[in-house]
Amino acid sequence: xxxxxxxxxxxxxxxxxxxxxxxxxxxxxxxxxxxxxxxxxxxxxxxxxxxxxxxxxxxxxxxxxxxxxxxxxxxxxxxxxxxxxxxxxxxxxxxxxxxxxxxxxxxxxxxxxxxxxxxxxxxxxxxxxxxxxxxxxxxxxxxxxxxxxxxxxxxxxxxxxxxxxxxxxxxxxxxxxxxxxxxxxxxxxxxxxxxxxxxxxxxxxxxxxxxxxxxxxxxxxxxxxxxxxxxxxxxxxxxxxxxxxxxxxxxxxxxxxxxxxxxxxxxxxxxxxxxxxxxxxxxxxxxxxxxxxxxxxxxxxxxxxxxxxxxxxxxxxxxxxxxxxxxxxxxxxxxxxxxxxxxxxxxxxxxxxxxxxxxxxxxxxxxxxxxxxxxxxxxxxxxxxxxxxxxxxxxxxxxxxxxxxxxxxxxxxxxxxxxxxxxxxxxxxxxxxxxxxxxxxxxxxxxxxxxxxxxx
Numbered sequence: 001x002x003x004x005x006x007x008x009x010x011x012x013x014x015x016x017x018x019x020x021x022x023x024x025x026x027x028x029x030x031x032x033x034x035x036x037x038x039x040x041x042x043x044x045x046x047x048x049x050x051x052x053x054x055x056x057x058x059x060x061x062x063x064x065x066x067x068x069x070x071x072x073x074x075x076x077x078x079x080x081x082x083x084x085x086x087x088x089x090x091x092x093x094x095x096x097x098x099x100x101x102x103x104x105x106x107x108x109x110x111x112x113x114x115x116x117x118x119x120x121x122x123x124x125x126x127x128x129x130x131x132x133x134x135x136x137x138x139x140x141x142x143x144x145x146x147x148x149x150x151x152x153x154x155x156x157x158x159x160x161x162x163x164x165x166x167x168x169x170x171x172x173x174x175x176x177x178x179x180x181x182x183x184x185x186x187x188x189x190x191x192x193x194x195x196x197x198x199x200x201x202x203x204x205x206x207x208x209x210x211x212x213x214x215x216x217x218x219x220x221x222x223x224x225x226x227x228x229x230x231x232x233x234x235x236x237x238x239x240x241x242x243x244x245x246x247x248x249x250x251x252x253x254x255x256x257x258x259x260x261x262x263x264x265x266x267x268x269x270x271x272x273x274x275x276x277x278x279x280x281x282x283x284x285x286x287x288x289x290x291x292x293x294x295x296x297x298x299x300x301x302x303x304x305x306x307x308x309x310x311x312x313x314x315x316x317x318x319x320x321x322x323x324x325x326x327x328x329x330x331x332x333x334x335x336x337x338x339x340x341x342x343x344x345x346x347x348x349x350x351x352x353x354x355x356x357x358x359x360x361x362x363x364x365x366x367x368x369x370x371x372x373x374x375x376x377x378x379x380x381x382x383x384x385x386x387x388x389x390x391x392x393x394x395x396x397x398x399x400x401x402x403x404x405x406x407x408x409x410x411x412x413x414x415x416x417x418x419x420x421x422x423x424x425x426x427x428x429x430x431x432x433x434x435x436x437x438x439x440x441x442x443x444x445x446x447x448x449x450x451x452x453x454x455x456x
Contacts, residue, residue: 036060144314160186170305173355192231215263
C-alpha cells in the first residue's frame, strides 16, 4: 500500500520545514505550499489523504480555502486547521464548516501526531463505510465443491498475491463481479477502495468525465481512476467502452498518470485494474471496435468463469447458500429444497447462471408456503423458461454429448450423489439400496470424488 500523503499549507517557511521533517520521519509522504494558490495547484495534481492548513495567510485565508474545498467536495480529504492568533470563535467556525480539528501554535509535537493519526483513521473508516453502503451484498467466495470451482478458487488466491491486471471472461450472471471482489479482498489492497463500474451503463458523452474527472473554475470532480487510488477498479463489460475513453485509459495505464477533463496537471494513479467481458475481445479487436494495444494491456492474465451448467453438481450447495442468505439478510421464512427438486434443477439449462438461481430462490421463499419447495412450484416459477426443455419437461443431461467412459462416470456420480442425499449420507443404507458391496462402494465414491462424509 502507498504511504498516506499529507499536504501542509503555511506561509511561514520554518513551520513548513519543521512539519515536513516531522511527518516524513513518521513515514508519511509530504508536500508543502506557501500560499493558497500553491495549495490549490498541489491539491489538484495529487489528491492528499490529509491537509494541514494555516488560517492566516497573505493572499487568501485558510477559512475561505476550507469553505471552497468542502463546497466542491463534501467528502474530500480531512482538514486540520492551524493558527497562533485565532480566537475561540475562529476555531468553532472552522470545525462548523467541516474541519476535522484545530491545532494551536506553537504546535505540540505529541498532539500533532495523535491528531494526524486519528484524522487519517477517521477518513479510512468513512471510506470503508461508504464502500459498505455501496455494496449491498456480503462478500462470498465462489461457492461449490466441484473440481472446477476448487481450481477457480485456487487460481484466484494465487492471483490475488500479485498486482497483475486480470481479465475475467464468462457468460452474464456467472459470478465475475463476485470473483473480482474475492481477488481484491485477498490482495494487499484489501483496505483500499473497491469500485465496481458497469461500463455499458455510462453515457457516451459523460464517459471521459466519469473515468478521469473534471476541473472547472477551480473546482475538482474526481473520476473513477482517482477514487480507486490505492485499491481496485473493476470494469464490468469492458468491451462496451467507447473509443475516446479506450484511448485515454490506454495512456493512463502506460504512464500511471492522466489529466482530468479541463485540467493540465498530470494526476498519479496507483490502482489495480480488473476487467470483465461476456464478448470475445479477440473478435471485437478484429472488428475494429476495441483497441488491440489496450486489449494486450488488460489481458495480462485471463480467468474463465464457467457457466453453471458446467458445474451443476454445485447446485445443491448454491441452493442452501442462497436460502440461508435470504433467511438471514431479508428475514424470509426458511424452506427446504428436497432431493427431487435439486435433481430437477441440476438438469435445468440456467441461461442466467448463478444470478438466475439466486433470483429463483428469492421468489420461492417470498411467494411460496410450507416447509418444502415443491417441484410444481419450481416449474410454475420458471414458467416460459421450461418451454425450451425437451418433451416431459426434462432436459437431456449434458453428459449425453460426452464419450461413453466420461458419460458413464458423470451418470454414476449423479446417481450416487442423488441416493446418498436421499439416505442422509449413510453409506450403509446406500449400499443396501443399490445392491453394491460396501467396500466396492467406498472405492467408487472416492474415485468419483464424492465427499460422502460431508453429506451426513
